[in-house]
Amino acid sequence: MYTIMLKAKLHMARVTHAVLDYEGSCAIDGELLDLAGIRENEQIQIYDVENGNRFTTYAIRGEAGSRLISINGAAAHQAQVGDRVIICSYAHYAEHELATHQPALVYLQDGNQISHTSHAIPVQFA
Known part of the structure; x- marks a missing residue:
């Protein structure tokens, strides 16, 4: 039996581009992809914190060091530039x-700069 578990997360990324007329997917800075262990063409889930939209697409490699998060193609209708998103695989x-099992968690701050990394989500208290 197999269990589906969180593999990787980019937490609170800011959308830098939303390009409707692009060949689909989500372009992510290559350094962020590598740090999170998300592979090119891997299915990802994107959760938009600003509007509540949740959608599925796949990751493509963006320019390393650019801090690019570009929502492309039809998915560009789901998020706007400046929205905070959580990207999971x-x-x-x-x-x-x-x-x-320990997921790769990458926490981002302003400008999609890396705040810190972790392998465990803190316990939520009531």
Whole structure:
């Protein structure tokens, strides 16, 4: 049996471009892709914090160091430049992998600069 688990997350990225007439997908700064372990053409989920939209697309490599987050093609209707988004990828893990699985979490700040990284989401208290 396999369980779908969070593999990687770019937390609070800012959309820098929304390009309707582009060949689809989401272009992400190559350095951010590598740090999060998200591969080119990998399916990603995008959650727009500003408007609540949630949509699926795939990642393409953007210029390294550019801090680019470009929502392209039809998905450009789902987010606007300046919106804060959470970009996640998920993977299937076998039962024996679950005990040691740790997602790659990349937290971003202004200008999509890296604030910090982690492998665990803090416990939420009531």
